[in-house]
Amino acid sequence: MTELLTANQMRALESAAIESGKVTGLELMERAGQGVVDALCNNWPELAETAHRALVLCGPGNNGGDGFVIARLLADRGWQVDVFLYGKAEKLPPDARANHDRWIETGEAHQWDVDLILSGARPDVIVDAVFGIGLTRPLPGEVARVLDHHARESWKNWMRIRKVAVDCPSGLNLDNGHVPLEPDMEAPASEPPPGRSNIADLTVTFHTPKPGHYLELGPLMSRHLAVADIGLRGDAMERGIIGLPADPERARLTEPKHFGAAGLTALEPGTWPSSVLPKRRGGAHKYDFGHLIVFAGGVGRGGAGRMAARAGLRAGAGLVTLVCPKAALMENAMQLNAVMLRGLDDPNLLGEVADDRVSGFCLGPGLGVGTRTRALVQAALARKAGERDWRRPVVVLDADALTSFADDPETLFAEVHERTILTPHEGEFARLFPDLAEAVRGAKSKIDVVREAAARAGCVVLLKGADTVITNPEGAACLHAAAYDRAAPWLATAGAGDVLAGMIAGLAASPVSADLIVAAEAAVWLHVECARSFGPGLIAEDLPEELPKVLRALSL
Numbered sequence: 097m098t099e100l101l102t103a104n105q106m107r108a109l110e111s112a113a114i115e116s117g118k119v120t121g122l123e124l125m126e127r128a129g130q131g132v133v134d135a136l137c138n139n140w141p142e143l144a145e146t147a148h149r150a151l152v153l154c155g156p157g158n159n160g161g162d163g164f165v166i167a168r169l170l171a172d173r174g175w176q177v178d179v180f181l182y183g184k185a186e187k188l189p190p191d192a193r194a195n196h197d198r199w200i201e202t203g204e205a206h207q208w209d210v211d212l213i214l215s216g217a218r219p220d221v222i223v224d225a226v227f228g229i230g231l232t233r234p235l236p237g238e239v240a241r242v243l244d245h246h247a248r249e250s251w252k253n254w255m256r257i258r259k260v261a262v263d264c265p266s267g268l269n270l271d272n273g274h275v276p277l278e279p280d281m282e283a284p285a286s287e288p289p290p291g292r293s294n295i296a297d298l299t300v301t302f303h304t305p306k307p308g309h310y311l312e313l314g315p316l317m318s319r320h321l322a323v324a325d326i327g328l329r330g331d332a333m334e335r336g337i338i339g340l341p342a343d344p345e346r347a348r349l350t351e352p353k354h355f356g357a358a359g360l361t362a363l364e365p366g367t368w369p370s371s372v373l374p375k376r377r378g379g380a381h382k383y384d385f386g387h388l389i390v391f392a393g394g395v396g397r398g399g400a401g402r403m404a405a406r407a408g409l410r411a412g413a414g415l416v417t418l419v420c421p422k423a424a425l426m427e428n429a430m431q432l433n434a435v436m437l438r439g440l441d442d443p444n445l446l447g448e449v450a451d452d453r454v455s456g457f458c459l460g461p462g463l464g465v466g467t468r469t470r471a472l473v474q475a476a477l478a479r480k481a482g483e484r485d486w487r488r489p490v491v492v493l494d495a496d497a498l499t500s501f502a503d504d505p506e507t508l509f510a511e512v513h514e515r516t517i518l519t520p521h522e523g524e525f526a527r528l529f530p531d532l533a534e535a536v537r538g539a540k541s542k543i544d545v546v547r548e549a550a551a552r553a554g555c556v557v558l559l560k561g562a563d564t565v566i567t568n569p570e571g572a573a574c575l576h577a578a579a580y581d582r583a584a585p586w587l588a589t590a591g592a593g594d595v596l597a598g599m600i601a602g603l604a605a606s607p608v609s610a611d612l613i614v615a616a617e618a619a620v621w622l623h624v625e626c627a628r629s630f631g632p633g634l635i636a637e638d639l640p641e642e643l644p645k646v647l648r649a650l651s652l
């Protein structure tokens with residue numbers, strides 16, 4: 097499953113299933129609790145073999161209800177289970193109340209008491225079932241004190257305690273990956289603010305992952321993510337199939353999996369991302385895969401452009417030409433072979449270096465901020481469909497090509513077209529969309545702000561990060577996360593963004609390329625795959641050189 101459902105979408109799906117009469121809320125809660133116990137035993141097989149001790153922390157809503165189910169199922173396996181309830185039993189919602197009542201037939205539910213909880217017998221497993229998707233306010237201090245990462249240290253041998261989060265580590269907002277704080281807690285303090293330090297060893301969510309598991313603090317707090325099937329899949333219409341244009345309402349995770357076909361792997365030909373890579377058939381001519389022009393900066397500033405060009409060529413463009421000021425021709429000539437080279441001083445003479453077989457432009461890396469760059473961007477955006485493609489040339493705008501419009505983003509937005517993609521990092525994004533910048537985003541998720549940005553700009557927008565969000569003006573949103581088993585911290589290296597811009601352009605410049613947002617998704621995935629394949633010690637130049645190995649593994 098590649099859809100990422102927000103809290104409201106998840107609730108709507110559950111209500112529809114319940115209203116259809118196919119399932120009851122109690123049955124869903126039972127499956128959720130069972131899913132957590134199964135994931136626990138799968139993840140730590142030794143816990144499945146003998147009985148242990150669990151501390152189950154239940155909250156005032158249905159997340160707490162899941163906790164009571166888990167307590168009962170563990171007790172049935174012979175475990176010793178201590179249960180604490182934050183809230184009042186009589187105020188629990190009906191399904192949670194039913195499971196509470198069932199639990200207290202044989203066990204006890206103690207009232208929340210920080211000192212009592214932390215001075216009890218050492219648990220082997222702490223189950224965090226305090227808040228799930230229903231958390232609307234900052235985590236109460238007395239909950240945060242118990243869930244804090246360091247609270248375990250009140251027990252001997254605390255390093256052996258495992259914490260399992262039900263749906264999410266309590267405090268994490270599953271729509272945006274934020275942890276809301278009380279206003280007076282925003283100031284940096286010597287200790288981590290309550291709530292942000294609730295780090296699970298395993299997080300078990302239901303039906304699909306949620307955006308907040310992948311955005312911002314989500315991966316840091318969730319640590320390992322398991323998704324339990326609670327039987328809603330048959331009812332859920334699949335709207336997030338990777339490789340097809342993205343759904344305008346539901347965000348999808350960029351990963352090589354198809355709904356309902358868990359057995360498929362990325363390595364099977366014909367599946368994503370192979371299915372959207374242009375270079376996969378014989379008998380083709382180099383122009384069938386497009387001619388990409390990458391612009392480079394002046395003397396001594398060509399490295400970023402050269403890396404983008406090489407990435408474009410490796411990614412699959414049939415031809416790549418680096419265009420630089422004439423004064424920089426010699427230094428570039430000394431560094432390039434397969435990438436062609438032309439000099440251009442006057443942006444108005446673009447036609448002299450770009451005939452109408454050019455199907456893509458990449459501008460920004462190392463280009464310099466100023467009027468020349470603006471003029472080049474405008475010239476590239478003004479190009480019409482060429483001889484080989486019924487579409488206009490794709491235009492990838494990155495780095496200085498974006499910053500050159502910081503004073504006047506509207507001019508840029510007036511000229512972009514549907515085959516344009518902006519690829520800012522957070523700093524560049526803030527220059528073009530100051531009201532959507534990270535510092536003023538508030539509770540809006542990164543997905544929502546990039547959606548707004550794409551609608552405002554009128555083209556595809558890709559906001560880079562460990563969590564990369566790609567959206568188009570119609571509202572389609574894809575989230576690629578270099579997190580969990582795809583974490584690639586060594587990708588945080590100078591020039592990695594230049595290579596990404598080149599890879600996107602190289603894939604999208606082909607006249608047979610997929611929809612731009614789909615091509616960008618594939619490029620982002622391949623970029624991280626190259627980093628993972630190369631491993632620690634990576635520098636940006638290694639990324640294009642690793643691409644053939646990654647493509648070979650895709651059986652291309």
Ligand SMILES: NC(=O)C1=CN([C@@H]2O[C@H](COP(=O)(O)OP(=O)(O)OC[C@H]3O[C@@H](n4cnc5c(N)ncnc54)[C@H](O)[C@@H]3O)[C@@H](O)[C@H]2O)[C@@H](O)CC1
Pocket residue numbers: 110121122124125126128155156157158159160161162189226227228229230231232233234235236262263302326
């Ligand atoms: N039938 C269903 O709806 C299912 C729900 N499931 C579980 O139910 C969870 C969602 O349940 P709920 O919607 O009841 O939400 P939660 O259980 O996450 O929390 C809601 C409760 O917390 C209170 N609350 C929110 N923020 C608070 C704060 N800062 N301080 C104090 N109290 C606060 C609310 O007033 C409400 O009582 C999911 O995360 C999942 O774990 C699963 O059992 C699957 C089925």
Ligand SMILES: [K+]
Pocket residue numbers: 159224225226227228261262263264265266
């Ligand atoms: K929780």
